[in-house]
Structure formats: structure tokens, C-alpha cells
Amino acid sequence: GEDVEQSLFLSVREGDSSVINCTYTDSSSTYLYWYKQEPGAGLQLLTYIFSNMDMKQDQRLTVLLNKKDKHLSLRIADTQTGDSAIYFCAESIKSDMRFGAGTRLTVKP
């Protein structure tokens, strides 16, 4: 298909790990991105991974890339209430950046 797909909702308890999954479309995508949108705000780049990498870690964030399956995941360790937001997966295809619909992460105390 032509869409970047991700589940719409995820709910976790504070302190647990969150894993947000995404499948993308184009094996030639050079970069894959995770954006975060907090309530009432625009999207902001959270992290990205170059397509020749399998994993990238940045403090509490771990990005895993499975190019064979075109699967991207974002793991947030020790999830906090401040992590509640919508998380968007995105891929770059030539000059076009395609976003998934976003996963709304709710963190319960």
C-alpha cells in the first residue's frame, strides 16, 4: 500500500515501557523519523534513524528498524505522564515526507 501505518492508540502505566510500531512503504527511504505532537502544538522532530542502521538509542528512546519487513518502532523506557502525546512515524521518499496517522499515547499514573 501507499500508506505509512501505525496503530491509533496506546495506553500504558507510568514507569512502564511504551512501544509504538509503524510500517512504512518505500524500501528506498533514506531517513525514517519519529515526530511528537503535544496538545495544541505542531509536530516536533523527536528522533530519526538513517536507513543503514538497525538501532538508535537516545536516553530513554530506542528506535529499531527492520528494513526487510519495513517496520519501525519507538520504545520509550520509564514512560512518564509528560510523554503523553501523539507520535508520528514518517518516511522520506524523494522530496515527499509521508506521515502515519499518529499514535495517541496515554500514560496513566
Add this chain to the structure above:
Amino acid sequence: DAGVIQSPRHEVTEMGQEVTLRCKPISGHDYLFWYRQTMMRGLELLIYFNNNVPIDDSGMPEDRFSAKMPNASFSTLKIQPSEPRDSAVYFCASSLGQELEAFFGQGTRLTVV
């Protein structure tokens, strides 16, 4: 730089009226994107420009939608006539290159009644 600036932040209009959304990209960025976000459909790319030239407008839903970029520092998205189903948050974003980080404005929340 103040970032991508969109105006207005909120717009409420009656069905049938013309609506114009405005965007000022970050200075020096050569790509500009218009997105629409709804609960039902998520984030959708409407159109994007490179060096003020529209490159792909396949996401524009209907002829009622049009976008222009008369210069490197300004773009508009116009809906004429507006309909209630156009109610959404419209985001403008700009980037320095085709695969670099996109910087988003805060969005315009449009309500058509």
C-alpha cells in the same frame, strides 16, 4: 528565527465563505508543506512547494482548495467555498532540504459551521 508562523491560530466561519490560511516559513528553507489533521484521517499532506513552485498537489481534496506561494517567505491555502467537513487543524511546515527535519507551525484550527 521565530519558527514557522501561521495565521490565524483559530478561524470560525460559515459554510460557503472563503477562508484563507497563511504561512511564513523559516527563512532560507526551500521546501514548504501544507498538512491537514483530523481525528478520523490523521495527518494528510495536501501540497508541497520547492523554491516557491508547487511540486505535488495530489493531496488537495477538491478544486475548492488552492495554494499559492508568491515568494519564499509567504504561502496561502485558500478554501472557497468552505464546507463543514473542512473543519480540521491545518499545519504548515518548512524544511531546508528534501530529507531534512520539517519544522511545523502551531497550526490553524478551522471550524466551518
